[in-house]
Amino acid sequence: xxxxxxRQRRAAVAADTTSxxxxxxxxxxxxxxxxxxxxxxxxxxxxxxSTLVLHPLDLVKIRFAVSDGLKMRPQYDGMMxxxxxxxxxxxxxxxxxxxxxxxxxxxxxxxxYFLFYNAIKAxxxxxxxxxxxxxxxxxxxAEAGILALCLTNPVWVTKTRLVLQYNADPSRKHYKGMMDxxxxxxxxxxxxxxxxxxxxxxxGTSHAALQFMTYEGLKREQNTHKKMPSDSLLSPLEYIxxxxxxKIFAVAMTYPxxxxxxxxxxxxxxxxxxxxxxxxxxIMSVLDFLYSNEGIxxxxxxxVPNLVRVIPACCITFLVFENxxxxxxxxxx
Numbered sequence: 001x002x003x004x005x006x007r008q009r010r011a012a013v014a015a016d017t018t019s020x021x022x023x024x025x026x027x028x029x030x031x032x033x034x035x036x037x038x039x040x041x042x043x044x045x046x047x048x049x050s051t052l053v054l055h056p057l058d059l060v061k062i063r064f065a066v067s068d069g070l071k072m073r074p075q076y077d078g079m080m081x082x083x084x085x086x087x088x089x090x091x092x093x094x095x096x097x098x099x100x101x102x103x104x105x106x107x108x109x110x111x112x113y114f115l116f117y118n119a120i121k122a123x124x125x126x127x128x129x130x131x132x133x134x135x136x137x138x139x140x141x142a143e144a145g146i147l148a149l150c151l152t153n154p155v156w157v158t159k160t161r162l163v164l165q166y167n168a169d170p171s172r173k174h175y176k177g178m179m180d181x182x183x184x185x186x187x188x189x190x191x192x193x194x195x196x197x198x199x200x201x202x203x204g205t206s207h208a209a210l211q212f213m214t215y216e217g218l219k220r221e222q223n224t225h226k227k228m229p230s231d232s233l234l235s236p237l238e239y240i241x242x243x244x245x246x247k248i249f250a251v252a253m254t255y256p257x258x259x260x261x262x263x264x265x266x267x268x269x270x271x272x273x274x275x276x277x278x279x280x281x282x283i284m285s286v287l288d289f290l291y292s293n294e295g296i297x298x299x300x301x302x303x304v305p306n307l308v309r310v311i312p313a314c315c316i317t318f319l320v321f322e323n324x325x326x327x328x329x330x331x332x333x
Contacts, residue, residue, distance in 0.1 A: 042325035046317035047110030057309030064302030098162035141212035145205030
């Protein structure tokens with residue numbers, strides 16, 4: 001009796017596995033059916049345009065985020081002093097250090113994000129008459145963020161390394177450009193080096209998830225207020241206002257992860273992991289007679305230049321996306 005039962009169980013397990021594989025394949029095919037490359041092109045356009053305009057502020061934000069007291073780092077009194085100092089030493093070229101990977105990263109991230117996010121939304125809404133809930137928007141945005149991060153994290157590591165080269169003499173810089181940095185990081189640190197900051201980056205998907213959830217909710221409320229369908233095209237001013245509000249909310253909730261991520265990716269300091277970064281930023285040191293190194297303020301370094309940069313960047317990106325995607329999809333009217 002034992003052998004037949006065993007064969008039956010194996011057959012049942014095999015049938016369940018086959019059924020599960022078929023279900024996953026079917027779900028993926030249904031998801032791929034909703035992929036529209038117009039969303040990729042529109043998101044890429046928004047990311048590239050906003051990056052070209054606002055990269056110097058991103059550079060300043062990162063330099064403040066990693067400002068942990070090391071003497072080898074330049075000391076800045078504020079955002080304007082930082083920009084003036086870089087301009088004086090290196091000119092416009094200095095303010096655009098790391099712009100190539102930033103364009104690649106922002107373009108690819110926004111393009112892939114909007115591609116995955118809209119496909120996931122359409123997949124979840126398939127066969128439904130009701131709108132997606134706030135929680136469904138949150139989960140859809142988080143899933144899209146994880147997929148995009150898996151593909152773009154090496155580009156963000158490269159950008160961080162490039163903008164943290166403080167020497168004005170090009171011949172004394174460790175990295176000559178984006179491809180040189182990618183090759184050197186891979187050669188000396190391997191795949192783990194290219195995925196430094198990946199875990200806080202995953203936490204960072206909550207930032208985009210909160211932003212998209214708020215953005216979608218505000219769009220829907222605005223169209224309801226105007227007694228129009230929820231997917232109706234809004235005015236440029238309405239998109240800018242809604243994008244700004246959603247970005248401010250998301251930044252206020254999640255900014256500390258960006259500081260942790262930037263410090264993990266920084267080539268001038270050696271942290272063993274996320275806990276080490278957080279403890280060295282926050283925990284009081286016995287050697288310093290219980291004097292806090294940076295305290296809670298350490299987790300919000302660079303937030304002001306970050307807000308100055310990300311709010312207009314977000315407004316530009318979303319405004320460009322909404323209009324370009326509708327134009328490419330033939331929905332602009």
